[in-house]
Each structure stands twice: as C-alpha cells, then as structure tokens.
Amino acid sequence: MSAGAGSGKTTVLQTRIVKLILAGVPIDSLLAVTFTEKAALEMRSRAEKALLKVIKNGRFLGEEITQIERARLVEARAKISMATIGTIHSFCSRILRMDPILAGGEYTGGLVSRGEQHDLISQAVSIVLASKKQNDAIGRNNQEIIDSLMDRGLDYRILKKQLGKFSLNSHLLRRLEESFFKDGSQLDSANSYVMELLKRRAGKRDRALLGEFLEFSSLWRDEVSSTLGSRSIDKTFTSERKAAFEALIAQLDEFAQRFSLESASVESWVESFRKIQTYLKDHASLAMRVSKNNPRNYWKELRDHMSGIEETFIPFNEARERAALELARLFLALSLEVAKNYSELKQQEQLLDYDDLIALSHKMLCGEVLPSLLPRRRILLARLKKQFRHIMIDEFQDTDSRQWEIIRSFSNLVSSEEDLDNSGSVVGSSVFFVGDRQQAIYGFRGGDVRVFSAAEKEMLDTRRNQPGKKIGRKLQLNANYRSNEEIVGFLNSFFESVFSSDFNLDRSSRSPGAVKYQPAVPAKMTGLEPPSCEPSSPSVVMLRHPYQKGASRKHNSDLKEAEQVAKFTEQVLLDLKESGARWGRLLQAEKPPYIAIVTRTVSQLMHVARALQLRKLPFSISHSSGFYELDEIMQFENLLKYLSDPQDTISLIGVLRSAIFGFSDLDLLRLVPEDAENWLIADLMSEHLDSSLREQAIRVEKKLSQWRLAGNLMPVTNLIELVVEESGLKVSMLESGQREAFRNIERFVDRLRLAEQQSELTPGLLGALRWWSLQRMDSSSAPIANSSENPVVLMTVHGAKGLEFPMVIAPFLSSSTQVEQDFLVSEINSSESDLLAPAANPVLLGIRVENEEGDFARETTNLLSLLSNSSRISQTSEERRIFYVACSRAKEYLVLSYREKSKFLTAQSDLQKKSFEERSREAFTSSAPLGWLQSFMDLESIDLDNSADKEQGDSHWRAIKGVGSTASFPIISAADLF
Numbered sequence: 001m002s003a004g005a006g007s008g009k010t011t012v013l014q015t016r017i018v019k020l021i022l023a024g025v026p027i028d029s030l031l032a033v034t035f036t037e038k039a040a041l042e043m044r045s046r047a048e049k050a051l052l053k054v055i056k057n058g059r060f061l062g063e064e065i066t067q068i069e070r071a072r073l074v075e076a077r078a079k080i081s082m083a084t085i086g087t088i089h090s091f092c093s094r095i096l097r098m099d100p101i102l103a104g105g106e107y108t109g110g111l112v113s114r115g116e117q118h119d120l121i122s123q124a125v126s127i128v129l130a131s132k133k134q135n136d137a138i139g140r141n142n143q144e145i146i147d148s149l150m151d152r153g154l155d156y157r158i159l160k161k162q163l164g165k166f167s168l169n170s171h172l173l174r175r176l177e178e179s180f181f182k183d184g185s186q187l188d189s190a191n192s193y194v195m196e197l198l199k200r201r202a203g204k205r206d207r208a209l210l211g212e213f214l215e216f217s218s219l220w221r222d223e224v225s226s227t228l229g230s231r232s233i234d235k236t237f238t239s240e241r242k243a244a245f246e247a248l249i250a251q252l253d254e255f256a257q258r259f260s261l262e263s264a265s266v267e268s269w270v271e272s273f274r275k276i277q278t279y280l281k282d283h284a285s286l287a288m289r290v291s292k293n294n295p296r297n298y299w300k301e302l303r304d305h306m307s308g309i310e311e312t313f314i315p316f317n318e319a320r321e322r323a324a325l326e327l328a329r330l331f332l333a334l335s336l337e338v339a340k341n342y343s344e345l346k347q348q349e350q351l352l353d354y355d356d357l358i359a360l361s362h363k364m365l366c367g368e369v370l371p372s373l374l375p376r377r378r379i380l381l382a383r384l385k386k387q388f389r390h391i392m393i394d395e396f397q398d399t400d401s402r403q404w405e406i407i408r409s410f411s412n413l414v415s416s417e418e419d420l421d422n423s424g425s426v427v428g429s430s431v432f433f434v435g436d437r438q439q440a441i442y443g444f445r446g447g448d449v450r451v452f453s454a455a456e457k458e459m460l461d462t463r464r465n466q467p468g469k470k471i472g473r474k475l476q477l478n479a480n481y482r483s484n485e486e487i488v489g490f491l492n493s494f495f496e497s498v499f500s501s502d503f504n505l506d507r508s509s510r511s512p513g514a515v516k517y518q519p520a521v522p523a524k525m526t527g528l529e530p531p532s533c534e535p536s537s538p539s540v541v542m543l544r545h546p547y548q549k550g551a552s553r554k555h556n557s558d559l560k561e562a563e564q565v566a567k568f569t570e571q572v573l574l575d576l577k578e579s580g581a582r583w584g585r586l587l588q589a590e591k592p593p594y595i596a597i598v599t600r601t602v603s604q605l606m607h608v609a610r611a612l613q614l615r616k617l618p619f620s621i622s623h624s625s626g627f628y629e630l631d632e633i634m635q636f637e638n639l640l641k642y643l644s645d646p647q648d649t650i651s652l653i654g655v656l657r658s659a660i661f662g663f664s665d666l667d668l669l670r671l672v673p674e675d676a677e678n679w680l681i682a683d684l685m686s687e688h689l690d691s692s693l694r695e696q697a698i699r700v701e702k703k704l705s706q707w708r709l710a711g712n713l714m715p716v717t718n719l720i721e722l723v724v725e726e727s728g729l730k731v732s733m734l735e736s737g738q739r740e741a742f743r744n745i746e747r748f749v750d751r752l753r754l755a756e757q758q759s760e761l762t763p764g765l766l767g768a769l770r771w772w773s774l775q776r777m778d779s780s781s782a783p784i785a786n787s788s789e790n791p792v793v794l795m796t797v798h799g800a801k802g803l804e805f806p807m808v809i810a811p812f813l814s815s816s817t818q819v820e821q822d823f824l825v826s827e828i829n830s831s832e833s834d835l836l837a838p839a840a841n842p843v844l845l846g847i848r849v850e851n852e853e854g855d856f857a858r859e860t861t862n863l864l865s866l867l868s869n870s871s872r873i874s875q876t877s878e879e880r881r882i883f884y885v886a887c888s889r890a891k892e893y894l895v896l897s898y899r900e901k902s903k904f905l906t907a908q909s910d911l912q913k914k915s916f917e918e919r920s921r922e923a924f925t926s927s928a929p930l931g932w933l934q935s936f937m938d939l940e941s942i943d944l945d946n947s948a949d950k951e952q953g954d955s956h957w958r959a960i961k962g963v964g965s966t967a968s969f970p971i972i973s974a975a976d977l978f
Helices: 009-022 037-057 067-078 088-098 114-133 137-151 156-166 170-179 184-228 239-258 266-282 298-312 318-349 354-365 371-387 401-408 449-460 485-502 558-578 584-588 602-614 631-644 649-657 665-671 681-685 691-711 716-726 729-735 739-757 765-777 862-887 910-918 920-925 929-936
Strands: 030-034 084-087 390-393 430-433 540-545 595-599 619-621 792-796 805-810 823-827 843-847 890-899 956-959
Touching: 009 030, 009 037, 009 067, 009 390, 030 037, 030 088, 037 067, 037 084, 084 088, 088 354, 088 371, 088 401, 114 137, 114 156, 114 318, 137 156, 137 318, 156 318, 156 823, 170 318, 170 354, 170 843, 184 239, 184 266, 184 298, 184 318, 184 862, 239 266, 239 298, 266 298, 318 843, 318 862, 354 371, 354 401, 401 449, 485 540, 485 862, 485 890, 485 929, 540 558, 558 584, 558 595, 558 602, 558 805, 558 890, 584 805, 584 890, 595 602, 602 619, 602 792, 631 649, 631 691, 631 716, 631 739, 631 765, 649 665, 691 716, 716 729, 716 739, 729 739, 805 862, 823 862, 843 862, 862 890, 862 929, 890 929
Parallel strands: 030 084, 030 390, 390 430, 540 890, 595 792, 595 805, 619 792, 805 890
Antiparallel strands: 540 956, 823 843
8 A cells, every 4th residue: 555644554453453443353463563662652551542432432434333343453453462462573583583593593582782883893893903013814815805904095084983984784795795896707797797887877977067167158158248249338347357258258169069978088178178277267356247247257256166066077997996896895895894893792792673673684595504404494484474375564665675575485476386285376475565755764774665656566567376366456545634625735736847847858866766746635624713803823834044144154054043043043942932823723732732843963962952941931851762761761781781790891881871870971081081991880999080080980880789699689670770769860851851761761760660560571680681672673562752742843854754744844954964975885877887787787996096196085986976976866865755754754844944055046047047947957856845845946036924023144034935736636534455
C-alpha cells in the first residue's frame, strides 16, 4: 500500500490487525515491523487502543461483532505484550536467539552502547596505526600503506578520523571491495573502466561549461554594448573605462568566433578563457557601475560568472586520477583491517552492534553458510513461517536490501517445491507493507527507496506455477485527513514542482532515489473561524528575518533567527491565552502540544531551545533516540558498569560528566595529569589538583565506594533511587527545567522494578547490565518517553516522522546541510555510469590528493568530482523529502522561517533572468529549502501582512497565497480496503 502523509496508513494497519484477530488469527502469530523504536512503541499502543475501542463499542467497520469475535479480541488484548511488534533490529535479535549455532556462534547476547562503540572503534584504529611498529608481515605491510598515504599528502589526523568512520559500515566496505578495488587483473580492468568513464564524463562536462560561457557572454556582450551606446552613462565613466569595456567585448567576440561546441578542444578554449580572466583581474578597478540609475556592475558580473566556471573545471590528468584510485585502494585496505580488529574486540567483549544484528540474521536466512548448516536453516525458516502467518511492515520506504531479504525469506514471495501445498498454493507468511516514497529520509543509514519499487514490482508479477495469477495487489491512499485544504494545496503545488526536478526532460531520473510526487486530496476542510470579529491567520505563512547591511555577523546568524522564532512563538501563545483571535484553530486540538518547532539538525534545535529558555516559555524536547539511549538513562548504565568494573575508564568519564556529578570537560582535563594513560579513580586523588577540585574528587570517590557496596546488598532499583536521592538529582533536574527527563528516570525505575518482580533479570549489577543490553536490542516494551503537556515541543524532522501537530514551525530554511568533503563514498548514478558500467550503479571511493607541487596542499580529482555530483544529487533529493516530511506534519498552520542573506531576493536583471530561465533546473540543486521556494514563487510579490514589530531588522510574516489548487482523486477509506 502506497499512502501519502496524513492518509491514515497507521489506521489501516490497526484495522488489519483487528480484522485478522476477528477472523481467528492468534495475536502471537502476527509480525509487525517498523524501523524506529518510537514508531514501534506507537504501533503497539495504537493496536491496543484499537482492540479496546472495538471491544467497548461492540462494532467493527459499522457491523456488530459476535460473542465469539469479542472473546477473540479480549484474549488478544490480554496477550498484547506477546505480540511481535517492534523494530527490525529487535526482530533480528530474536532470530539470533532462535539458533545461535546457525549464526556461526557469533551471537553473544550483548548490544554495544554508543560510548562502548566509540571506544572500541578508537582502539581498533589505534591498533592498526600502531601495528607499523611491529616487526612482522602485518606490521610491515601496514607501515608501507600508511607511509604511502602520508606521502600522498594525507594528514595523520584526517586518516585516523576517516578510518573510524568508514570501518563502522561493514556492508559499505563489502560493496567497495566488490566494486573496483580488487587484486590482479580485476584491479587493472576496474581502473581502466574508471579512467574511461572519467575521460568521457570530463569531456561532456567541459563542453557543457563552454556552452554555458558562450551563452552567458553573448547575452552579456549584447546588453553591455547597448548600455555603452545609450545616453545614461555618468560623466564619471571615463573614456578610459569605456575603452577597457570595448577591448573586453572584442576579446569575447574573438573567443566566440574561434570556439564552438562542435570544434573546440578543451585545451584550446581553456587557455583563451584564462586570458580573459587575467584581463578582468588586471583591470579590477573597472568593477563599478556605469550609471547611478543603473545598479548593475557588469565587470564584476562577468568576472564572477567566469570564476564559477573555473571552480567547476578540473583538468583531466590520468596520472593524478590513477594516483587517486591507488590512494583509495590503500585506504580501503587499512579500513578493512580496522573493521577486522573492531570485530575481534567486540567478540572479546561479547558485544554486537546494530549492523551485526542485520548482517548475522541475513547470513542465517539468506547468505552463504556451510553445507552442514543448511538443514538448520530449513528448520529455522519453517519455524518462522509457522509462527508468523501474517507480516506487516510499516514505513517500508526506509528499508534497505538486506532487511527486506530477511523478511522476504520466510514470506510467501519465496517458493520452492517443498513450500507448495496440495493445491499448489504457496505456504508462507503473507506480507502487507505500507510506505510513502515521498517520506524516504533514511538514506544516510542505508535506507533505499528502490527496494520499495522492486518489492512492489515483485508482488504485482504473476507466479510461474500459476499463470495469470498475481502474487498481490496494490492499494493507493490519496486522501489527506491531517492537513486542512489550504496546506494540502500548498503541498501539492510546491512539492509537485520541487520533486519534478529529480527527473530530466525525457522523464529519466537524475537520482537513484528519484520520486514522483503523488498529489493528495484534502479530506479535511479549514476549520471554523474562532469566536472573534477579526479573521484568523492564513494557514501557510513565511516568517522572515531580514538581512541588515553593516550589522554584526551575530545579527545575521542562525542564533538571531532562533530568537525571532522564539518571539513569534511567544506571540502565538499570548494570543491563545488572551483571545485566540489570530491563531484560534490551535485550540481545537484535544491536548497539547499545540506547536512543534521542527529543525533539520540537533544543533539548530538547541539554538531554538536556548532562545525559548531566555523568554521562559514552556517547552519540551522530543528525542529521536531509543528510550534506553537517552542521556538521563545512559548515566545509570555508565554508573552500573563502573561499579561492577572500576577499571572501566570510559564509564567513569560518563559518570563524572553526567548530571549525577556534573563535572565539566575543563574539570575533567584538570583532574587527570598529562602523563596519565588511564582514567582511574586513583588519579582523582593526585597532588597536582588544586584544593577545591581535590576535595570534590574525594567526595566523588567516597560516594562511588559507598554505592559499590550498596549495589552488592540491595536490588538495582533501590540502588538507583539511593543515587537519585544522595546526588540531589531530582532537585537539580526539576529546578533546571528538566521535568520530562526526570520523568523518564521514574519510568525507567518502574520498568526495572517490574523486571525484578517478574524475574526477568538475575540479581546483582551484572544481571541488570545484561537485561539492559537485551532491552536495547528488543525495546518494544520500553516506556514511551517525553509525553508532554507543554504547549511547545522541539524535535528534529526525523524525530517528527509519523507525528502531527496543529502548528508546525520549520526554521532555518536558508541553511544548507551539505558540505564539501575530502573523503567521499558514493554510488555512481546510472546516467553517469551507463557508458561502460560492468554493474549498475557501482560504488566508488574518492579522496583528494596532494598537488603536483608537493607542498601538501590537496586538490580534488575528476573521480571525487564525479562522486560529489552523484552524492549531491542523491542528498538533495533526500533533502527535498525531508522538507516534505517537515511541512506535512502540520494540521492547521504551517510557518516557514528563513533568514535573508546579502543580496538575496534582490531584483534580477534581464540578463540574469534569461540565464536562470535557461538553467531553471539548476536552481533546484541547492539543499536549502529557501532556494526551492524562491524558484517556485516570487517572494517579493507576496503582500506583507501585519508585521510582528515595525522596528527595522525584526521579523515579518507573510501569507503564501495563490499556490494552486488540488487535483481530483478518489478517496479510499480503511473500510473500503477490507
């Protein structure tokens, strides 16, 4: 089922669960999978509410249920905790526990925490970098590799950082290893392929640059010639200046006559191009206006345009490109060595990470195993097919290929002779997956929207043994029950335009994850006006923070925009408190929060949080991380780890930095002497400390000793309550406004106490830690964190997925999240690789290399440029979907906030307009949403409404009006589906 935002796909899943239970399907034979812990908890909660509602009303989809059906619902409600509703990782941990031998004995039962993972990967990197000191084959080989990397200008600090980053993704490393970085003849063949690809791509790009310059210079030459011949030139524009312009025009005429797209070679036109650049630079004093009445600076316009082409142009140098390939191969060899050490360290500590859960489950069900283990695999698949008769997958657009293959392996999509019953039908679990390609926003962690399309195609194919019979059917939900008519109209008009930029004129995709927008029809009309003689505000508004020339950088920063967002939020809350005249539809919400401020990054979220705190506004922060990985919960895990092992330096650091003791990073630096190799509690007693810090360290040591003794004498829940009381944690957290965080601690203690009562964990600190590790892997029974009664909630876009709010404020729309990278792994888009590609969409690694002068300045290569282009297109495509998710959370009001930049939204010249019209699609390559908005509508033509403050520099809000109408689509309700 493909279902857009607000179309009720969660309701459909609930309805399906109830329908199956009414038909006699036991609830423990249902498997419901999603891809975030928050979504899993929400799914379980909503399923229980749906069961209770039908039990209470006695009716389902308008029909009265029988006593037998009611008994089935009551039984399912009692067994709701036994239902397998959780994340894909929690399900994979269950698979590993079903047959650890099939996993090769690698399953040990513990999940690594973020701190432990960072520590282990740092150790793995250090082992490899230090191994060059060892006088053995591995050490000598590593020494040669590291020396080669250093000789090519790779900094040690960069090397260490990138090794840790790349080595964490074993699936990506395998894809790189399988692509082009192999040994012997395969490596030569791969290098030849890449060289040929880069040559052709460079030639195509250079011709495009020449064409762009010829077009621009022609327009520029015509307009300047016309201006010079007019009477509007000031007296200050001397004959000398005019002669310089005429000489420049003559150079451009000569350039246009000599070179054309059909005949020009790269070397010839680039040399002449740079001569013109030199002339522009030597006569830089001419970079001024020709008239007071004409604000154009023609000289600077041409110089800036040519500089942009110069930055894009990278001369093809085969020796340098081959050096870059060799650099990537050497780096990959070290990364594989680090990954091997990281794996060994995890085994020593008896830990797994999230990637291990997927990789081992995939190996058990789909990968290569020893022939002697094949019978065990068949038994395991049979158990899964028998236990889970119906599979439901939510947010399917965020699935990656391995996750889908795991689920698919025991579904009725996979069939062999032994999977057929007497009638020839396939025996296996039915599959019902739900998703929205437009909300695929987890590409950074491997989510691939193409998996959705492939699975959809497979389900609509016919079976070989049953000609004419399709495996499944496709459902499309187009109605939007969440947002009002005005917001839906904006979403349709704007995102249909934005998403279309992912396709070429021939409708071929520019990105592997290109998605065609599916318009929605509003099922919810705009609410009634609030009880006031004044009209309410429009549903979609722009909040603008103007650029001030001459103002400080701080004034024109994200911090200042955060202050304006906080001010706007305060005005909305004040209006609701006094009369609700302007934003009255917010009061139609059943309960708070009324306003969600949704940011792209955590740092942006913290900017807004600080601004709201300064105005003393009530708000809460919703975390997207799992409950057991919240900072307020993790501090107790670190404490228990240290109390059970005083040599655990990482946990000691975590305890000292936590709210329990509150040491700052500066305090920690002062606590440990420079020559200390480990952070041990004994170091806190060092004589190098000043008296006040030493006294504080002594108190810490005393407390930790007391708690270690108490941990051996009392249950863990009592120990945690003792720590909360003696550390003053409750008072400090409540006084600092961390009420929700402290409530999470209380929820955690309640869950831990329940586990003790039900004998889920063995007594003692180690028993609690083992239980904790299992809970992180299968957290479907975790408490739901951050349920807030505050009117305002802050969250990232990824954290807001699946939620809805009366008002959504999306700030920082002028900020881009993309940065230039020196190391880049990317999949080459099919449009780039279809010339000679041995495999579709190969994955390559590009690295900047040392320049030819050997001064350790690092230069880009055509390989890195190719990967950067592919990565930028894919990332920008995902950024558009992220912005769609943010906007589609709004029910009644959508507020889009942006900060003007210098010369942004200024009037464009005829020349610039022509250039932009010819290159209209390039306007969409920005990853900043304001660029897409500017391309979609003329922001200057939007009427200003009442300004929030008339003082110069303060924000103004505007209504977006006339954004188009919605198309007519059939509305499909949940009742129609069953």
